[in-house]
Amino acid sequence: MSQQLPTDITSVSHNRSFDGWQNVYRHYSQVLNCQMNFGVYLPPQAESQSCPVLYWLSGLTCTEQNFITKAGAQQYAAKYGLIVVAPDTSPRGCNLPGEEESWDLGTGAGFYVNATQMPWAKHYRMYDYVVSELPQVIAANFPVLSDRRGIFGHSMGGYGALAIALKNPGMFKSISAFAPIVAPSQVPWGQKAFRNYLGDNESDWIGYDPTYLVKLTSERLPILIDQGDADQFLDEQLRPDIFAKACAEVNHPLTLRKQLGYDHSYYFIASFIGDHFAHHAAALGK
Amino acid sequence: MSQQLPTDITSVSHNRSFDGWQNVYRHYSQVLNCQMNFGVYLPPQAESQSCPVLYWLSGLTCTEQNFITKAGAQQYAAKYGLIVVAPDTSPRGCNLPGEEESWDLGTGAGFYVNATQMPWAKHYRMYDYVVSELPQVIAANFPVLSDRRGIFGHSMGGYGALAIALKNPGMFKSISAFAPIVAPSQVPWGQKAFRNYLGDNESDWIGYDPTYLVKLTSERLPILIDQGDADQFLDEQLRPDIFAKACAEVNHPLTLRKQLGYDHSYYFIASFIGDHFAHHAAALGK
Numbered sequence: 001m002s003q004q005l006p007t008d009i010t011s012v013s014h015n016r017s018f019d020g021w022q023n024v025y026r027h028y029s030q031v032l033n034c035q036m037n038f039g040v041y042l043p044p045q046a047e048s049q050s051c052p053v054l055y056w057l058s059g060l061t062c063t064e065q066n067f068i069t070k071a072g073a074q075q076y077a078a079k080y081g082l083i084v085v086a087p088d089t090s091p092r093g094c095n096l097p098g099e100e101e102s103w104d105l106g107t108g109a110g111f112y113v114n115a116t117q118m119p120w121a122k123h124y125r126m127y128d129y130v131v132s133e134l135p136q137v138i139a140a141n142f143p144v145l146s147d148r149r150g151i152f153g154h155s156m157g158g159y160g161a162l163a164i165a166l167k168n169p170g171m172f173k174s175i176s177a178f179a180p181i182v183a184p185s186q187v188p189w190g191q192k193a194f195r196n197y198l199g200d201n202e203s204d205w206i207g208y209d210p211t212y213l214v215k216l217t218s219e220r221l222p223i224l225i226d227q228g229d230a231d232q233f234l235d236e237q238l239r240p241d242i243f244a245k246a247c248a249e250v251n252h253p254l255t256l257r258k259q260l261g262y263d264h265s266y267y268f269i270a271s272f273i274g275d276h277f278a279h280h281a282a283a284l285g286k
Numbered sequence: 287m288s289q290q291l292p293t294d295i296t297s298v299s300h301n302r303s304f305d306g307w308q309n310v311y312r313h314y315s316q317v318l319n320c321q322m323n324f325g326v327y328l329p330p331q332a333e334s335q336s337c338p339v340l341y342w343l344s345g346l347t348c349t350e351q352n353f354i355t356k357a358g359a360q361q362y363a364a365k366y367g368l369i370v371v372a373p374d375t376s377p378r379g380c381n382l383p384g385e386e387e388s389w390d391l392g393t394g395a396g397f398y399v400n401a402t403q404m405p406w407a408k409h410y411r412m413y414d415y416v417v418s419e420l421p422q423v424i425a426a427n428f429p430v431l432s433d434r435r436g437i438f439g440h441s442m443g444g445y446g447a448l449a450i451a452l453k454n455p456g457m458f459k460s461i462s463a464f465a466p467i468v469a470p471s472q473v474p475w476g477q478k479a480f481r482n483y484l485g486d487n488e489s490d491w492i493g494y495d496p497t498y499l500v501k502l503t504s505e506r507l508p509i510l511i512d513q514g515d516a517d518q519f520l521d522e523q524l525r526p527d528i529f530a531k532a533c534a535e536v537n538h539p540l541t542l543r544k545q546l547g548y549d550h551s552y553y554f555i556a557s558f559i560g561d562h563f564a565h566h567a568a569a570l571g572k
Contacts, residue, residue, distance in 0.1 A: 015553040016516065016545075022553055072358040072556065230302065259302075267301040267308055270358065 006030055007140035012037060018078035019044040022068055025141075031125050031133045034094050038087040038134065039068040040142060045081035052148035052173075052284035053138065054277075056086045057130065057157030057164075060189070061108045064088045067154075070266035076277035080286040083144055087134055089156070091123040104189055105196055111184075112160030113208050115197035124197055127208070131164055131171075150174035150280040154269055155233070158225070159184055159210060162243075165221060166213035174283035176224035176276045178269050179231055182243035183211040189237050211246045222253040224279045226272045228262025292316050293426035298323060304364035305330040308354055311427075317411050317419045320380055324373040324420065325354040326428060331367035338434035338459075338570040339424065340563075342372045343416065343443030343450075346475070347394045350374045353440075356552035362563035366572040369430055373420055375442070377409040390475055391482055397470075398446030399494050401483035410483055413494070417450055417457075436460035436566040440555055441519070444511070445470055445496060448529075451507065452499035460569035462510035462562045464555050465517055468529035469497040475523050497532045508539040510565045512558045514548030 012024040020043040029036045045051055054077070056067050067073065067086045077084045090110030096119045099106035110126035139146050151172050153161035158180025165175040184190020185205045194205040206212040227240050234240075240256055247254040262268040298310040306329040315322045331337055340363070342353050353359065353372045363370045376396030382405045385392035396412035425432050437458050439447035444466025451461040470476020471491045480491040492498040513526050520526075526542055533540040548554040 015549055015551050016514070016547040016557070017553040018557050069356050069552065072361070074553070074556070075358070228302070261302040263301055265301050266355070267303040267360070270360070271302070271304050 005140075007137045009137060009141055017041065017074045020046065020074065020078050022074055024064060024068070027137060029091075029129060029133060031129045032091040033123050034091045036088055036091070036129075037064045038085060039064040040086075040138070041068070041074050041077045041084040042142065043078045043081050043083065046083060046143050050143040050145045051081050051083045052150065052286060053083045053085060053144040053146070054150045054152065054280055054284075055130065055161075056084060057112065057151070057153030057160040058086065058089050059153070059155030059157050060089070061103050062089050062157075063108070066266065070270065071273050072270040073273050073277070076274055080277060080281035082277070082281065082284065082286060083142060085134065085138055087130060090126060094123045096120065096123065105192060109156065109193060111156060111190075111193040111197060112163060113194070113197050116204070117197060117199050120197050126160075127164070130160065131168060148173055148284045150284055152176040152178075152276055152280065153180070154178040155238075155264065156181055156189070159190070162210035162223070163208050163213060166210055166217050167207070169217055169219035172221065174280040175221055176279050178226050178272070178276075179228060179233070179238055179264055180210070180225060180240075181237055183209060183239050185209045185211070186242065187237045187239060211243050214243070214246050214252050215250050220253055222255065223247070224276060225254065225256045226259055226268075226275070227256065228259045228264065228268045230261050231264045231268075233264055291426075293423045295423060295427055303327070303360045306332065306360065306364050308360055310350060310354070313423060315377075315415060315419060317415045318377040319409050320377045322374055322377070322415075323350045324371060325350040326424070327354070327360050327363045327370040328428065329364045329367050329369065332369055332429050336429040336431045337367050337369045338436065338572060339369045339371060339430040339432070340436045340438065340566055340570075341416065341447075342370060343398065343437070343439030343446040344372065344375050345439070345441030345443050346375070347389050348375050348443075349394070352552065356556065357559050358556040359559050359563070362560055366563060366567035368563070368567065368570065368572065369428060371420065371424055373416060376412060380409045382406065382409065391478060395442065395479060397442060397476075397479040397483060398449060399480070399483050402490070403483060403485050406483050412446075413450070416446065417454060434459055434570045436570055438462040438464075438562055438566065439466070440464040441550065442467055442475070445476070448496035448509070449494050449499060452496055452503050453493070455503055455505035458507065460566040461507055462565050464512050464558070464562075465514060465519070465524055465550055466496070466511060466526075467523055469495060469525050471495045471498070472528065473523045473525060497529050500529070500532050500538050501536050506539055508541065509533070510562060511540065511542045512545055512554075512561070513542065514545045514550065514554050516547050517550045517554075519550055
């Protein structure tokens, strides 16, 4: 009888895509204490060599499916020879009180933090999941060049990508975001999540807030952000101006592009995903 | 008070996409006697000039959403300056007995025929809808060059594209299909649909069967078909060999490409949609 390893995964689906494979796997997360799905795109190059790896973090309400079905990412992953990992956005099915009550807290809304508050603390540790456990699982199962990693994401996932990269200098070679929540401590989505997951003390929040983190890090990884000017969440939840100001104060390299007429949807993401892949590929040496 | 015209439409959604617009509209179909949704992609070129138009017909269980969210078509429509119309696959909500009982008959399975049998005959007239009513609605509302039309589709919609183009010489300048049901009279999906919609007399079926129609037409529009060799429906339902033989008998130009490892999903479609757009754009003078 074979022993179950913490990095073991099982196949959920596999689909040929741009001469590579768009796969979905399931595994038991020791960090989250539940089963988790994640998507992995393996480009054709991965059949014969190790490849850089790009992590995509999705937004509120998403599973691992939204990005892999709607973003049109595979064509670029195949072009540049990048493995793309797309995790789910929260633990699921943990039977916590309130888990399913709202779309911006609990299921589908893990916010890439380690919750310290009950009832969330035992499961809602998406920060450790994305920073530590998932990369180990990926490294154990796929031909990734772990020293050539990039990260990007959308909305809550754009915030997650910024926060995780800025908190972990040296871990990523490239970073970008679509319509990220750049200042979670100052906007309703972030405040609701942080209050529930981290408690009422706002000083416990800023360690996850890109607008503060960018002032602490000495790493100067260039950041690309695309933001649609017709995004319904722009003024209340996203506020890229706050982050732009913070970057300017510390001279952090930021390319913030305002995209005219674009909203918050995957149509927006698909329209510019090619530019983001070019940004990452250049930094990852592809 | 303004008069309601048969070609009037209302907006359901509009999303900026590749500097054009991916829109969805709703209208009352006189032919189908129900409300219908359809997608229209308007490329940036359509802001200042009339454009050729490409009709996409979807497969079993699909709505107008599947193609517009998953195929990655907009980037190519924008590149070539093509308007792309994606109708739903059947009438909906007509409260017919049996309409919702199976996924391959009734809702989501209109099969692009004019039903003659009860209870379907009053509503299930997707052939007339796609050939006559929808093009009139499109011409009345969008800047299309109606003499430069192409048609393509997937599975049931690939069959629909082949049948409709072959039955209407001169109507289309280009045609292609992904994993089409090429011989509906000879496979279970087609036989079930034709028996229910058209009755038991098989001679009433062949007027919709591409494998027969290709032998009747004198038009020699080159056909491009992509077919995955890992498609789970290949041997029982799709049978491109039957169509290839029919084309060979009458010397009809057919490019049938076997795509290794590809299945029946939108991952397959997205992988080759660029080639199909190139095929159509060339024939449509773009």
